[in-house]
Amino acid sequence: AQTVTQSQPEMSVQEAETVTLSCTYDTSESDYYLFWYKQPPSRQMILVIRQEAYKQQNATENRFSVNFQKAAKSFSLKISDSQLGDAAMYFCAYRRVRSGGGADGLTFGKGTHLIIQP
């Protein structure tokens, strides 16, 4: 079974600085998707960024980018120019690609609590 590990329970960064959140995963599959979700105090789960394993290019969404290292099974999230609104729990998640179609549920890490210092 696949597992997702986030080794940093909490991170703190100064406003306008850059922070990197770590995620590693374990799978025997060769094709899969990886995601970062943000959960602010409102509890709503918000997709930040996603990466298809077959793509070598790292995904980028405005101030958010990932460093995807397939061989190392590592998927870190970099947040540039941190803003107060970035304060939240961040979850790394994995989903395999099923041959023949279908969409399994996501496997989540335990999360990293990101604090933004003004």
Place this chain on the structure above:
Amino acid sequence: DAGITQSPRHKVTETGTPVTLRCHQTENHRYMYWYRQDPGHGLRLIHYSYGVKDTDKGEVSDGYSVSRSKTEDFLLTLESATSSQTSVYFCASQFSDIYNEQFFGPGTRLTVL
């Protein structure tokens, strides 16, 4: 947002009572999911559905059942609630297996006394 609602949003119940949580989506998404979130565990998959009347178990399915009689509704039932089922429950939906973003509902906080 993908138009996913959950009801109730908060519920307090007693051990041994049945509880049903409802998830409703208006986007004609094929896939629907139930997760639970507990401190120190992230979100864990309980059950999911890949079409009307088609469901499968997730990682933590013991003590839960689901039903999906219409595309838009996915029900999660605790036949006899226990204190260990105190949690925040999230519903999610996904349009297809190709368009792979899961959209989440606002969550239901369930307390079993």
